Amino acid sequence: MNKFQELANIAINHDEITIRRYQESDFTELDEIFDKDFFTWFFTSYDSCQEFVAEKMADYAKENLVMLVIIDNKIGKIIGTSSLYEISFRHKRIEMGSSWLSKDYHGTHYNALAKYLLIDTLINKYGFNRIQWKTDALNDKSKNAMSKLGFVYEGTLHRHAITHTGRIRDSLIFAVTDTTWGEIGKVIQDRIAIKRK
Numbered sequence: 001m002n003k004f005q006e007l008a009n010i011a012i013n014h015d016e017i018t019i020r021r022y023q024e025s026d027f028t029e030l031d032e033i034f035d036k037d038f039f040t041w042f043f044t045s046y047d048s049c050q051e052f053v054a055e056k057m058a059d060y061a062k063e064n065l066v067m068l069v070i071i072d073n074k075i076g077k078i079i080g081t082s083s084l085y086e087i088s089f090r091h092k093r094i095e096m097g098s099s100w101l102s103k104d105y106h107g108t109h110y111n112a113l114a115k116y117l118l119i120d121t122l123i124n125k126y127g128f129n130r131i132q133w134k135t136d137a138l139n140d141k142s143k144n145a146m147s148k149l150g151f152v153y154e155g156t157l158h159r160h161a162i163t164h165t166g167r168i169r170d171s172l173i174f175a176v177t178d179t180t181w182g183e184i185g186k187v188i189q190d191r192i193a194i195k196r197k
Contacts, residue, residue: 003089004063007126010084012117015073017110019117022067022081027053029078030069033102041139042098045164056083056098070101070114079105082114084122086132093130094122109195112149116188119176129178136163137170146174150187 001009012019022030027049034049046052059065065085072079080101087094096118101111122128135142137156147153151174160171176184 004066004087007084007087008060008066010066010068010121010126012121014113014117017079017114017117018071018073019068019082019114020071022053022056022069026069026078030081033079033104035103038100041136041142041163043161043163059085067098068118070110072105072110079110080114082118091130092128093132094128095132095134097133107195109192111145112188112192112195115149116185116192119181119188120185123176123178123181130175131177132173132175134160134171134173137172143172149191150184151176152180152184 008021010019010021030053031049034052036046039046039052044051044055046055053067056065056067060067064087065083066087067083068081069078070080070082071077080099082099083097085095085097096115099111105111119131122131132154133146133151134157135146137143154173154175157171157173159168161169163169
């Protein structure tokens, strides 16, 4: 089993949520919570969940991406998804993104909890030194969320990408490293506790 396959077998079991790789049998549940509104800030505008999944599975087949599902253990249902990509085992770095949660879970602690568990596992089990996120410079909601979780803003990639509307976007880079995780992990735990109230 190569390193990518080991990463693809990631499975996180917590009292509240389970995070694992997407399987074909997950499609129906994911489709039920799919909403085109989630993709305002994505590079691609997906007309259907099928389009979204097909793109991710094509990258998975090339060993470029691992698509994950997030399951609420209380109801045994998928509540969202996230992906791991830009993977370098040589340099021990990885990017997290293409994430969305069912609208019923917006504003809850589940987003912070999922990120906490994923980051902790990627650093402490898989040995990554760096986890990063990119977001559109105009996406204030995403910027604020990352700042509240304690992620470190590292700079702006100017004229970095072209969105599905044709707009040339600047992308902001946020990151967590193995050396900053102890401090940032506490910030996220505090955020989870606040959101649980």
